[in-house]
Structure formats: structure tokens, C-alpha cells
Amino acid sequence: MNKTILHCKDIIKTFGSGESEVFALRGVTLDVYEGELLMLVGPSGCGKTTFVSVITALLSFDSGICNVLGHDLTTMDEDEKVLFRGKSVGFVFQAFNLLPSLTAVENVALPLTIAGEKRAIALQKAKAMLDEVELSSKYDVRPSHLSGGQQQRVAIARALVHNPEFIICDEPTSSLDHKSGQIVMELLSKMTKEKGKTMIVVTHDNRIYEYGDRMAHMEDGKIIKIEEN
Numbered sequence: 001m002n003k004t005i006l007h008c009k010d011i012i013k014t015f016g017s018g019e020s021e022v023f024a025l026r027g028v029t030l031d032v033y034e035g036e037l038l039m040l041v042g043p044s045g046c047g048k049t050t051f052v053s054v055i056t057a058l059l060s061f062d063s064g065i066c067n068v069l070g071h072d073l074t075t076m077d078e079d080e081k082v083l084f085r086g087k088s089v090g091f092v093f094q095a096f097n098l099l100p101s102l103t104a105v106e107n108v109a110l111p112l113t114i115a116g117e118k119r120a121i122a123l124q125k126a127k128a129m130l131d132e133v134e135l136s137s138k139y140d141v142r143p144s145h146l147s148g149g150q151q152q153r154v155a156i157a158r159a160l161v162h163n164p165e166f167i168i169c170d171e172p173t174s175s176l177d178h179k180s181g182q183i184v185m186e187l188l189s190k191m192t193k194e195k196g197k198t199m200i201v202v203t204h205d206n207r208i209y210e211y212g213d214r215m216a217h218m219e220d221g222k223i224i225k226i227e228e229n
């Protein structure tokens with residue numbers, strides 16, 4: 001059995017109070033293992049975004065256990081949470097969120113320069129990352145001159161350039177056509193397997209379910225079933 005990267009037990013998260021209280025997570029229990037790609041699926045409003053926000057320390061939770069990469073999230077202060085996310089977590093979203101005035105390589109280098117890396121080294125690492133997502137010919141191209149699939153690959157390169165161990169993808173293929181979605185998933189799957197990363201992909205896109213090692217089904221604030229692929 002591979003190392004446990006995420007250990008959650010009975011996580012409860014509510015929003016609001018009194019009559020307007022919403023139970024977003026009603027006792028989520030889940031373990032995720034090193035090198036695994038886990039699909040998290042379920043109807044709108046079942047708590048998927050809340051859950052990935054909790055496990056990346058973007059949201060606090062009311063009760064339960066949440067241990068990520070050996071960190072007990074309940075004992076971390078805000079500075080430690082920012083550091084944890086910056087070092088250990090990569091985020092890929094449905095919207096690529098690339099800066100239009102920067103070239104592909106500058107977009108990928110940005111998190112490194114913000115973290116204090118020298119520009120020349122950041123650009124060098126960004127180029128190596130763009131090579132990995134097979135965009136070596138697009139270093140100096142701005143996002144508006146790239147296809148949707150290429151823009152998502154730039155966004156993936158940016159999410160992975162600081163070499164995070166844990167990667168969260170929220171609807172990474174929803175705005176892509178079938179072929180581009182397949183290319184993006186092939187890439188994410190390759191990253192988990194070849195680099196030993198651990199990935200959770202939140203999705204409604206049943207065309208990409210096959211890429212998951214396991215599929216966790218969420219309903220009404222709980223994981224109700226886990227299937228092996």
C-alpha cells in the first residue's frame with residue numbers, strides 16, 4: 001500500500017447559523033494514497049468544492065480529522081497554511097486564469113518569481129515545464145493565440161512548476177472539446193504516474209472518468225461510494 005497523502009475522517013462543515021445554516025459536509029471520510037489519481041464526482045451542491053477547499057486549508061472546518069502530507073490542518077496557523085499551499089499544492093481550474101499580457105513562459109514562471117526566485121532561473125524552470133506539457137514551440141506566445149487545450153496545458157505547467165506533491169483539479173476539462181480534454185487528462189495522468197504526484201480531479205465530465213484510479217461519489221455532503229477502476 002502506498003503512503004497515505006490525505007487522511008480525512010468525519011469532517012463536518014457548516015455555513016451560516018440558525019435558520020440559514022447549511023450543512024455542506026456531513027461527515028466526510030476519505031484516504032488518498034501517493035501516486036493516485038482520484039476522481040471526485042457528484043451532483044451540483046453536494047459539497048465537492050467545499051471539500052477540496054477544506055483539504056487545501058482554504059476553508060476551516062467545524063469538526064473531524066484532516067491530515068494532508070503529514071500536516072494536521074487543525075493545528076496550522078494562517079501563515080503555515082499559506083506556506084503549505086505555496087509549497088505543496090498545485091491548483092488547476094476550469095477557467096485557465098492566465099494573464100493575457102504575459103507570454104506562456106512568463107505565465108508559468110510567475111508563481112516562482114512571486115515566491116522570490118531569480119527571473120532567469122524562473123524562466124528556465126518554466127521552459128522545462130512547458131516542454132513537459134509539449135508546448136516547447138509556444139514559449140513566447142500570448143494566451144489569446146493559443147487554443148483552449150493549449151491554454152489549459154500552460155495552466156497545468158504553471159500549477160506544477162513549483163513541484164507540488166498534491167494537485168487539485170476543479171473541472172479541468174469542462175471548457176474543452178473532447179479531444180483537448182483527452183490530451184489534458186493524458187498529461188495529468190502521466191504526471192501522477194511518472195512523477196509520483198497525487199491528484200484529485202473534481203468533475204462532472206463522464207468522458208474522463210476512465211483516467212481515475214478510483215472514483216469517489218459524493219452526495220449530500222458525504223462520500224457514499226468509492227469505486228476502483
Ligand SMILES: Nc1ncnc2c1ncn2[C@@H]1O[C@H](COP(=O)(O)OP(=O)(O)OP(=O)(O)O)[C@@H](O)[C@H]1O
Binds near residue numbers: 015023045
Ligand atoms: N460560502 C458559502 N456560504 C453559504 N453556503 C455555501 C457556501 N459555499 C457553499 N455553500 C453551500 O454548501 C453546499 C455545498 O456547496 P459546494 O459548492 O461545495 O458544492 P459542489 O458539489 O462543489 O457544487 P458544484 O458542482 O455546483 O460546484 C451547497 O448547498 C452550497 O450552497
